[in-house]
Amino acid sequence: MAQDNTILLVEDDDIDAMMLERSINSLRPDIKIVRAVNGREAIDMLSTLKPRIIVMDIRMPLMDGREALAHLKHDEQYQQIPIVMMTTSDNPDDIEFCYQNHANAYMSKGIDNKTIRTDIDNLLSFWFETAKVNPPEL
Amino acid sequence: MEDTLIPAALKPYKARYLLVPVIIGGLIFAQYSFTAMVKQRTQELRFNLDNTYSMALELSQALGYGGLIHHFKNYLLRPAELQYLNDGLVAADSATALVASLEVNARGLGIETTLTETRSMIAGYRARLERVRPLVASGLALMEIDDQLRLDDSFALREISQLLDDLSQSVSDQIESIDTQGLVLGLVSLAGTVILSMLILTLFIQRRQRILHIRSTDRLNARLAESNASLSDANTSLKQFAGIVSHDLKSPLRHINLFNEQILEDIDDKELVRSHVGMVQNAVQRMNSMISSLLDFTKTGFKEPEREMIDMAELLPQVVEEFQPMIDEKQAQVTVDADGQVFADPQLLRRVLYNLLDNSMKYVAQGEAPTVSIVAKQMGDGPERRLQVCVSDNGIGIAPEYRERVFEPMHRLHSGQSPYVGNGIGLSLARTVINAHGGDMEVADSCQKGTRICFTLPCNETLDDVQGL
Structure with a gap:
């Protein structure tokens, strides 16, 4: 069953995760947020979860966002799921790596509440309203 | 291995080194030739001198009692026989020829001379031979004629002896000069050989040093590259490390900012403010610990x-x-x-x-x-x-x-x-x-x-x- 209103949030930092969840909930209470704390956990969750998009951090323990991104985008089963990298890193190497590995977008984590809210608003309105995504199969 | 260490510019020297034995051999041969030449020239001079001596002896005999005087006396005893006159004239001719040869020889040995006394004595001899017959015809006693026509050969002999002395002196001077020249030439070629050998040796040593220098430079370069690599390794890990830490520092900083905003928003709710301040403190502590670690790593991790x-x-x-x-x-x-x-x-x-x-x-x-x-x-x-x-x-x-x-x-x-x-x-x-x-x-x-x-x-x-x- 397609879970069209679900976001998989891959974020190890509790505070960052809380801030993002709060912003998403305040803008679109209908969207369900499922959280994984590292890349490995996210990949494990995808066997049962079909999110509309994945929002993923880079620096995480055990398996970081770069590794998880490369893994998912090279797996036929998951490569159609849009992945938005949302990270503190503005390192050019990270940005290049992510786009080379077919990340759908690369965003910086906002430094204040207003920026976070604007970014999330943009992200949601694009991926949940403007963009046509390939509806995930069962 | 060695060839690869020698730059191309040095390689032509190799062919040139083949010239070394050739040049040294040439110099040694030249030295040998000089010596041989000196020896030959000296022998030639000595031979000619000996020749001249025996010629002079022959002349002395031809002039004295073994020659001219002998024939003169024979003719004087038998003036009627023309054969004796002829013999005397022939002897005079051969003596003249001997004088001429002696002069030629002397010229060859370095002394230009004309044996005037000897020649005039021979000429006088001829004149005396001509006067024998008229004096005999005049009836003069033989003893008297002999006294009148007495031929004094002492001047001629003295002249010849003087010439021989001169020649002997000239030859020994020449031999000495040739010896000196030979010695000088020998010394020069010996010095040339020595200088050339030293030059070649110096070049060889220089070349050797250059090769050694190149090798040691190579070794130093390798060591430099090695330490560069390890420095670059250290640098890379320091960079990587600094990158990660500075990136990680952004997180708590962002949290501090977010919670400060929350504090302002919830300023009236003491409990909430307390909780937000606690979060800020946590973030500050995390930053502090990260910065300490960074300092620690840079101090310890890269210390020799x-x-x-x-x-x-x-x-x-x-x-x-x-x-x-x-x-x-x-x-x-x-x-x-x-x-x-x-x-x-x-x-x-x-x-x-x-x-x-x-x-x-x-x-x-x-x-x-x-x-x-x-x-x-x-x-x-x-x-x-x-x-x-x-x-x-x-x-x-x-x-x-x-x-x-x-x-x-x-x-x-x-x-x-x-x-x-x-x-x-x-x-x-x-x-x-x-x-x-x-x-x-x-x-x-x-x-x-x-x-x-x-x-x-x-x-x-x-x-x-x-x-x-």
């Missing part, structure tokens, strides 16, 4: 070890001693079995042991008392002799797939707010230090639960051993 002989039985209890408050608090059990010595930097080694022990004390299941065992022992023999140190604990352990990754800088196995949060520096720093000492560190297999980390260090006795590595 200052080695001295360390007795593990002394060092290990000192490290454990530092943990006494934590041991008491957690009711931990720490056992030490220390043996062996190692030549290492005591401060750095202490730091490594501290980090390992710190991890063992920290990463235990909630509510469990840490049990840590530290064993140090010597292994192997001779140059393979090593010190092995293992730290084993009863903690939460490290899954096999992460046994290498725990040594990457800032690679944490636990999430931001988990109870096991570290800053991902301890193990990476420890391995960096052990590697700098020429040793290895790894997570070892452990049959029990928990973690077992072992490192080995070479048992160098002195600094020379270390550099010989």
Whole structure:
């Protein structure tokens, strides 16, 4: 069953995760947020979860966002799921790596509440309203 | 191997070196030729002189009683027989011819002369022969005629003897001069040989030095490249490390900013404000710890070890001693079995042991008392002799797939707010230090639960051993 209103949030930092969840909930209470704390956990969750998009951090323990991104985008089963990298890193190497590995977008984590809210608003309105995504199969 | 070390510009010298024996051989041959020439010339002169001497002797005889005078007396005794007159004239002719030959020879030996006395004596002789007959016809007694026509050969003989003396002197002068020339030429060619040999030797030595220089430059370059590589390694890991840390520092900074905004928003709710301030304090503490780690790593991780002989039985209890408050608090059990010595930097080694022990004390299941065992022992023999140190604990352990990754800088196995949060520096720093000492560190297999980390260090006795590595 397609879970069209679900976001998989891959974020190890509790505070960052809380801030993002709060912003998403305040803008679109209908969207369900499922959280994984590292890349490995996210990949494990995808066997049962079909999110509309994945929002993923880079620096995480055990398996970081770069590794998880490369893994998912090279797996036929998951490569159609849009992945938005949302990270503190503005390192050019990270940005290049992510786009080379077919990340759908690369965003910086906002430094204040207003920026976070604007970014999330943009992200949601694009991926949940403007963009046509390939509806995930069962 | 050698050829590759010689730059192309040096190679043509090789062909030129073939000329060396040729030139030296040529000089030696020249010297030999000079000597031979001198010898030949001297022999020639001596031969000619001898020749001239015998010619002079012949002439003296031809002039004296064996020649002219003899014929004169014969003719005087038998003036009627023209045969005797003829004989006398022939003798005069041959004497004249001898005089001419002698003059030619003398010229060949370097003296230009005309034997005037001798020639005039021969001419006088002819005149006297002509006068014999008229005097006999006049009836003069033979004795008187002989007295009148007495021929004095003493001037001629003196002249010839003088010429011989002169010739002898001239020849000996010439021989001396030739000898001198030969000596000079010999010396010159000898000096040439010596100078040329020295020149060639110098060139050869210079070339040798250039090759050696090139080789040593090559070696230095290789060493430079090596140390460059290690510097660049250090630089890369420092860069990588600094990048990671500065990136990680952004997180708490962002949190501080967010919670400050929250504080302003919730300014009237004391409880909320208190909670937000607590969050800010947490973030500040995290930043502080990261910055300390960064400083620590840059100070320790890139420090050149200052080695001295360390007795593990002394060092290990000192490290454990530092943990006494934590041991008491957690009711931990720490056992030490220390043996062996190692030549290492005591401060750095202490730091490594501290980090390992710190991890063992920290990463235990909630509510469990840490049990840590530290064993140090010597292994192997001779140059393979090593010190092995293992730290084993009863903690939460490290899954096999992460046994290498725990040594990457800032690679944490636990999430931001988990109870096991570290800053991902301890193990990476420890391995960096052990590697700098020429040793290895790894997570070892452990049959029990928990973690077992072992490192080995070479048992160098002195600094020379270390550099010989």
